[in-house]
Amino acid sequence: xxxxxxxxxxxxxxxxxxxxxxxxxxxxxxxxxxxxxxxxxxxxxxxxxxxxxxxxxxxxxxxxxxxxxxxxxxxxxxxxxxxxxxxxxxxxxxxxxxxxxxxxxxxxxxxxxxxxxxxxxxxxxxxxxxxxxxxxxxxxxxxxxxxxxxxxxxxxxxxxxxxxxxxxxxxxxxxxxxxxxxxxxxxxxxxxxxxxxxxxxxxxxxxxxxxxxxxxxxxxxxxxxxxxxxxxxxxxxxxxxxxxxxxxxxxxxxxxx
Amino acid sequence: xxxxxxxxxxxxxxxxxxxxxxxxxxxxxxxxxxxxxxxxxxxxxxxxxxxxxxxxxxxxxxxxxxxxxxxxxxxxxxxxxxxxxxxxxxxxxxxxxxxxxxxxxxxxxxxxxxxxxxxxxxxxxxxxxxxxxxxxxxxxxxxxxxxxxxxxxxxxxxxxxxxxxxxxxxxxxxxxxxxxxxxxxxxxxxxxxxxxxxxxxxxxxxxxxxxxxxxxxxxxxxxxxxxxxxxxxxxxxxxxxxxxxxxxxxxxxxxxxxxxxxxxxxxxxxxxxxxxxxxxxxxxxxxxxxxxxxxxxxxxxxxxxxxxxxxxxxxxxxxxxxxxxxxxxxxxxxxxxxxxxxxxxxxxxxxxxxxxxxxxxxxxxxxxxxxxxxxxxxxxxxxxxxxxxxxxxxxxxxxxxxxxxxxxxxxxxxxxxxxxxxxxxxxxxxxxxxxxxxxxxxxxxxxxxxxxxxxxxxxxxxxxxxxxxxxxxxxxxxxxxxxxxxxxxxxxxxxxxxxxxxxxxxxxxxxxxxxxxxxxxxxxxxxxxxxxxxxxxxxxxxxxxxxxxxxxxxxxxxxxxxxxxxxxxxxxxxxxxxxxxxxxxxxxxxxxxxxxxxxxxxxxxxxxxxxxxxxxxxxxxxxxxxxxxxxxxxxxxxxxx
Numbered sequence: 035x036x037x038x039x040x041x042x043x044x045x046x047x048x049x050x051x052x053x054x055x056x057x058x059x060x061x062x063x064x065x066x067x068x069x070x071x072x073x074x075x076x077x078x079x080x081x082x083x084x085x086x087x088x089x090x091x092x093x094x095x096x097x098x099x100x101x102x103x104x105x106x107x108x109x110x111x112x113x114x115x116x117x118x119x120x121x122x123x124x125x126x127x128x129x130x131x132x133x134x135x136x137x138x139x140x141x142x143x144x145x146x147x148x149x150x151x152x153x154x155x156x157x158x159x160x161x162x163x164x165x166x167x168x169x170x171x172x173x174x175x176x177x178x179x180x181x182x183x184x185x186x187x188x189x190x191x192x193x194x195x196x197x198x199x200x201x202x203x204x205x206x207x208x209x210x211x212x213x214x215x216x217x218x219x220x221x222x223x224x225x226x227x228x229x230x231x232x233x234x235x236x237x238x239x240x241x242x243x244x245x246x247x248x249x250x251x252x253x254x255x256x257x258x259x260x261x262x263x264x265x266x267x268x269x270x271x272x273x274x275x276x277x278x279x280x281x282x283x284x285x286x287x288x289x290x291x
Numbered sequence: 292x293x294x295x296x297x298x299x300x301x302x303x304x305x306x307x308x309x310x311x312x313x314x315x316x317x318x319x320x321x322x323x324x325x326x327x328x329x330x331x332x333x334x335x336x337x338x339x340x341x342x343x344x345x346x347x348x349x350x351x352x353x354x355x356x357x358x359x360x361x362x363x364x365x366x367x368x369x370x371x372x373x374x375x376x377x378x379x380x381x382x383x384x385x386x387x388x389x390x391x392x393x394x395x396x397x398x399x400x401x402x403x404x405x406x407x408x409x410x411x412x413x414x415x416x417x418x419x420x421x422x423x424x425x426x427x428x429x430x431x432x433x434x435x436x437x438x439x440x441x442x443x444x445x446x447x448x449x450x451x452x453x454x455x456x457x458x459x460x461x462x463x464x465x466x467x468x469x470x471x472x473x474x475x476x477x478x479x480x481x482x483x484x485x486x487x488x489x490x491x492x493x494x495x496x497x498x499x500x501x502x503x504x505x506x507x508x509x510x511x512x513x514x515x516x517x518x519x520x521x522x523x524x525x526x527x528x529x530x531x532x533x534x535x536x537x538x539x540x541x542x543x544x545x546x547x548x549x550x551x552x553x554x555x556x557x558x559x560x561x562x563x564x565x566x567x568x569x570x571x572x573x574x575x576x577x578x579x580x581x582x583x584x585x586x587x588x589x590x591x592x593x594x595x596x597x598x599x600x601x602x603x604x605x606x607x608x609x610x611x612x613x614x615x616x617x618x619x620x621x622x623x624x625x626x627x628x629x630x631x632x633x634x635x636x637x638x639x640x641x642x643x644x645x646x647x648x649x650x651x652x653x654x655x656x657x658x659x660x661x662x663x664x665x666x667x668x669x670x671x672x673x674x675x676x677x678x679x680x681x682x683x684x685x686x687x688x689x690x691x692x693x694x695x696x697x698x699x700x701x702x703x704x705x706x707x708x709x710x711x712x713x714x715x716x717x718x719x720x721x722x723x724x725x726x727x728x729x730x731x732x733x734x735x736x737x738x739x740x741x742x743x744x745x746x747x748x749x750x751x752x753x754x755x756x757x758x759x760x761x762x763x764x765x766x767x768x769x770x771x772x773x774x775x776x777x778x779x780x781x782x783x784x785x786x787x788x789x790x791x792x793x794x795x796x797x798x799x800x801x802x803x804x805x806x807x808x809x810x811x812x813x814x815x816x817x818x819x820x821x822x823x824x825x826x827x828x829x830x831x832x833x834x835x836x837x838x839x840x841x842x843x844x845x846x847x848x849x850x851x852x853x854x855x856x857x858x859x860x861x862x863x864x865x866x867x868x869x870x871x872x873x874x875x876x877x878x879x880x881x882x883x884x885x886x887x888x889x890x891x892x893x894x895x896x897x898x899x900x901x902x903x904x905x906x907x908x909x910x911x912x913x914x915x916x917x918x919x920x921x922x923x924x925x926x927x928x929x930x931x932x
Contacts (some may be wrong), residue, residue: 050843069570070678076572076794083792083847088838091846093360095533097573099674100458101364114338116677123677133401148504148845156481159361163473166465168425172345172743175423179380183427192427192452195459199363242513 038064039131043078043110045090046138051146051154057136071114071124072097072104076158091150099123099262102198105205106151107138112202112260120200120262140205144212157247158215164243165236166219170226187225196263203257203265209249210246213270214257216244221269224276234280234287241277297550297917299904300704301405306923307387310409313705314748318755322385325350328754329762331498331513332356333485335542337457337735338718339519340464341742345646347476349747354511355468356483356500358535358849363465366521366533367738371671373439373449374735376414381438385446387411394733394926397443397623398698398726399876399892400926401556401900403919405705406723414736414742418450420743425462427452442621444581451504454578454670460735464742467498468731484849485540486777488516488714490547491769495714496762503849506842508778510770512762514754515713517746518544522697522719524557526857526864527809528801530694530902531563531576537709537853538860541701541720549709550902550915552702552722554860555868558729558877560695562628564678565647574693575678577650577671579731582620582627582828583653584664584686587611589639589648594595599641599649599687610634612840618931625877625890627727628692632810634886635691656684682894692810696734696879698725699867702902702917706749707741710904715750717741717868722900727876782841784851789834793847797854803827804861808868813881817869821862863903863912870914873897
């Protein structure tokens with residue numbers, strides 16, 4: 035497919051975290067339908083520069099949907115209209131000539147705007163640092179085949195581990211909850227044999243760190259709709275189940291000590 | 292500098308014993324003394340994250356730096372296909388020596404035997420380490436690890452996690468790093484652009500960092516500095532690298548005295564989605580693992596306008612299968628790429644711009660069913676469809692080679708130390724293991740080998756004798772001078788007041804380098820590049836248009852420094868390509884080929900690593916040679932027929 039589109043963009047501009055923001059209207063004419071959404075922004079930025087206007091800041095890197103750096107709200111939807119598609123993989127053929135497109139940063143109290151469309155998602159790193167790992171100091175590992183992992187468990191773990199940490203789930207959630215992100219990490223590590231020793235400690239730590247930063251889950255499922263990797267809501271069910279169990283088990287373990 | 296500057300410090304003894312002997316002979320740092328040493332690690336990809344985590348586990352104080360907003364976003368995450376290891380789980384005759392041999396041969400006999408052998412030795416430990424971290428490798432039904440085969444090898448030794456192996460390995464390393472950050476052993480600095488290396492009395496003692504949020508420029512001190520900053524494929528503008536990948540930290544190290552080796556060894560990956568138009572910002576790779584099951588062809592008749600599925604076998608030219616019956620579609624990357632170029636250049640290309648070849652899955656879909664293919668390659672097929680709007684289960688993919696990896700990089704010795712004592716380079720940013728061509732699934736192996744299993748030992752050998760010798764104090768002028776120079780250089784771009792964007796000049800540079808120092812190189816082309824690049828650089832410096840401020844987020848400003856360094860690197864690449872009067876691996880000089888069009892090496896004159904030293908501005912790099920001696924293998928002409 036080829037051809038071009040004339041678009042009317044409303045782009046959020048904001049100088050910094052504390053600064054007031056506002057929409058800037060930009061006419062984007064002659065945008066190739068085969069361009070990606072970010073390439074469309076590149077073209078817009080070249081034109082803004084020509085006019086002496088500072089280009090729009092947006093986060094991006096790999097442009098193949100795996101690094102999780104990019105992500106904006108497009109007409110109110112995290113990563114835009116296509117299912118299972120990160121912003122960098124969204125192509126302009128998904129839009130029609132004459133469309134108005136509203137482009138905003140991901141909005142959440144724990145994702146402060148850095149500048150324009152770029153936000154700060156460090157809260158996700160805090161969740162992982164709380165215990166989103168299996169402690170295996172370098173050099174201490176046994177032969178990989180000494181611990182068989184049932185194929186179903188490996189596949190299930192991989193489904194969860196596919197999360198790219200983009201934050202669309204939080205941006206899409208009416209409560210700005212991070213259940214899907216957190217559940218994806220727990221789903222990845224908690225089903226593997228290697229993940230069992232720290233399972234209950236990990237679960238409690240991740241959930242409680244998550245709650246320091248993010249809102250509560252009320253099962254809307256918007257996160258799943260926005261997720262570019264289609265992480266399943268089933269992982270949230272697992273998170274809830276493991277968290278209840280962890281509360282009991284960890285208390286018993288503490289009592290024994 | 293004299294020849295001793297290139298002492299590779301390869302240990303004595305038989306090849307198989309060198310690493311063990313060396314580990315035993317290295318000085319050790321007492322566990323309680325390790326915390327007295329501060330190590331700076333730049334970059335948090337596979338090599339950087341694994342090194343930072345492992346060093347912190349040992350007890351060193353580590354400061355890690357990345358320009359990303361999170362350590363998890365480094366470009367290692369985009370590696371798709373897999374990671375090699377000499378486990379011989381398939382009972383098909385693999386061994387450490389075979390992996391070593393395949394890697395040396397695949398690199399066209401332009402790498403250092405001892406380093407490559409060590410890489411093969413530690414490869415098995417990597418798989419153990421990653422499995423223990425919870426990397427969800429593909430499994431057989433019995434729960435044991437699965438393997439796939441990859442180009443350049445006749446054994447099945449590649450471990451994988453669907454088409455997201457790099458992502459899963461990086462998350463493993465990132466999580467190991469996160470554990471050390473939480474434990475207070477690693478101070479992690481995100482959104483921190485490393486723009487210079489500080490050297491005093493010939494030893495690396497720190498770095499200069501620009502905070503990408505505030506624009507503040509400051510120095511960090513350390514007893515040693517480890518660069519894990521990846522490759523320089525983005526010198527071509529269009530490549531499969533992420534948009535922000537750059538050569539700056541490595542290049543600044545070069546300007547401070549670190550030798551840069553084999554810059555002309557760049558890898559063109561054979562299976563990428565062909566370029567579209569001017570607006571295209573990057574190229575997307577389709578994993579080489581697809582060549583396991585896909586068959587590559589073009590129509591025999593140049594004017595064959597039929598849709599591919601209606602073209603019968605007799606009218607299809609399966610050029611790799613015909614020319615290389617024993618390896619077929621699994622020939623190494625350089626061979627596959629060059630052959631694609633040959634058919635496209637001869638007018639046989641397919642697609643609207645006639646700039647691709649078919650990669651066809653009809654046979655495997657018919658043989659194993661769509662579901663089986665979906666399980667193996669589902670995410671790759673989805674990605675292809677998303678980008679092109681075409682369904683590869685129904686019609687063949689169109690692919691074409693694209694720049695993907697750079698074998699060249701900072702020269703390092705056996706200890707992974709550059710020619711600046713105390714400055715180490717790991718992963719893609721060093722030159723060490725892949726020679727003139729890297730085999731598939733070997734980049735992840737090398738990055739993790741360096742970070743988990745080599746550097747943590749060798750850095751101790753450097754640090755041990757330096758106990759009680761702190762780096763220069765924070766108020767030493769060596770730091771303030773370096774900081775001032777970086778701040779000046781950065782601000783200067785805002786004062787240029789030019790007319791064209793930084794991207795414009797990057798695109799122009801990419802065009803020159805791709806045309807003359809890409810898949811095929813010639814004396815005339817390289818000489819042209821050497822005259823065009825300096826002119827472009829002058830124009831860029833006088834005409835770049837950067838708006839905004841240096842005191843906050845400014846993406847164009849960040850890029851200006853990077854493109855400026857790419858301009859200088861491009862010149863060195865062309866210089867190196869011109870001097871290397873032979874063809875080897877990814878470096879193909881049209882003057883040096885066999886009658887069948889294969890690469891023609893010249894072992895008598897070019898069996899060395901070319902290491903360049905910074906001669907000062909606007910002068911050609913000063914060449915020193917590290918001879919490559921082969922004691923365990925005999926260089927032969929690579930044949931994959």
